[in-house]
Structures are given as structure tokens and as C-alpha cells.
Amino acid sequence: MRIATWNVNSVRARVERVVAFAERAGIDVLLMQEIKCKPEQFPFAPFEDAGYAVEVHGLNQWNGVAIASRLPMEDVERSFPGMPGFKKGYDGDDAPLEARAISALIDGVRLWSLYVPNGRALDDPHYAYKLTFLEALRQYVVDTLAADPDLPLALTGDFNIAPTDADNGDPSIVEGVTTHVSPAERAAFQALLDAGLSDVVRPIVPEGFTFWDYKQLRFPRDEGLRIDFILGSAGFADVVEGASIERDERKGEGPSDHVPVVVDLSLEEEDEDDLPMIFG
């Protein structure tokens, strides 16, 4: 099974690019973030024509997550237990939820497509929301793995954190000045790992960014950030047999500012591509 996570920065603006990539790369499950639309606005037809069913969680023009799969999706969940909400003028507990998390069980693997809040600025309420969101996510992982320690579980998506200095090549992102690199954000990311997850891509792809700002020639200068991850439980990491960061998807006409991150899993059931061509 080949999965990919991708912040597409509006699925309507580049649906042809997104579906073409999924087909060309042989993606079985595409976990999308920032679809920027409601379900009734989602361009289902190009996905369905390519053999993908799609589960969508979108409330308005902001955020939005979806999963396109050509394998059966079971037990779809929207938002994770304990996920906080956010809205200007509301405080803490009664703020409505945003569309930042969707999950499905596919071939026994619990996959999440997550769009972690940006944070905006260190003194912005959105920054506190980001840290609360990450702590709730950590608690979800702890509870889920306590109930089922062997579960193949993966958190995929845009975490909006550059965990190490090597993950920050953008000179406008500075510790003490901007979000994405603060000690508190990095500690929250580390706490997810301490809860029983590991970055399954980094051991295979040790270098490289997943995002380059549209501004300031960031891509040609390779001044990007590594902020999109696939974090897997032990039961997930054990079946990872390959990974890639699809840097070429930042090139050409109308790219997203993020590129896909891909992982290959070796699951017993799925061997069609490896069998000899006995039927011609």
C-alpha cells in the first residue's frame, strides 16, 4: 500500500495536478490538507474517474481535510477526541471545531490527515490554540495506543513545525520572532514522538524540505521548511519499506506551496504488483 500526505492549498484550484500525481505515483491513499472547500464544492468527479473514493471534512473556505482512497475506507472519523476549537471572540471550551482532522481505517491501518493550526504569531491566540491542539493530539495517541498497543497508526499532514534547525531553510523563520521553530512548538512535536510515534520518512529521506513560500524566490533558492510529516506507531513503522518527498511537485504551472510526502507499506494482503504476469 502506498500512501501520500499533501497540503494541496485548495483542491479546486489544482485538482488536475493532484489527481495526475496520485495516478502517476501509484498512490493508493492520498491524505489531503487545506482543501479550502465544503463537501458540496469538492471536485469528486476527477478523483472518481481515476478510481478513488473521497471522504471530505470541510466547513468553509478555510482549512479542510480529505482522504482519497482506491482501497476500501472503514470507520471514518472527523476531528479526533479531545480536539479543541477556535474562533475569534470565543474562549477556549465553547469555540467551534475547525475542519483540521479526518481519519479512516484502511487495510487495518488507522490513518489521519491533519492540518495543525499555523499559530500566526507568538503572541496571537492562534499560537496558544496550536499548542493546545498538539497536546490534545498527543493525548489521543496515548489513549489510542494504550487501548491497542500494536495498532498500525499514522498521523500524517502539515504539522506547521520545523522540528530541528536543519528543517528550517527559510531566513524569515527565526526562533524568538516567528512561529514554527519556538521551543514550545518543538517540545510539542517531541511529545508526540514520546507518546509512541516516530518520523518514518526521516530515516529514509534524511534531508529536504516539504514547503517553500511562494514569495521571495524561496523555491529556486531552496529556502524551504520541512513541516509535513508521517508519524507512525511501532506497528506502522514496522511495515514501512520506502519513502520519498516529491520535490518535483513544487515545479511547473500552479503548484501548491507544499509537496507530497510518500510512504510505502508492506502489508501481506497487497501483493498484486509483485506477482508474475500469469494472465498475460
Place this chain on the structure above:
DNA sequence: ATGACGGCTATCAGCCGA
């Protein structure tokens, strides 16, 4: 070229993104 930001709507200005 990988080249100076792009997507959205309560649109032609303002918000959001990282």
C-alpha cells in the same frame, strides 16, 4: 528555468497562510 505570492469571498480589499 525551480524566477520575484496565491487562494478564498460577505470580491475589485481584506483575510489567511508560514
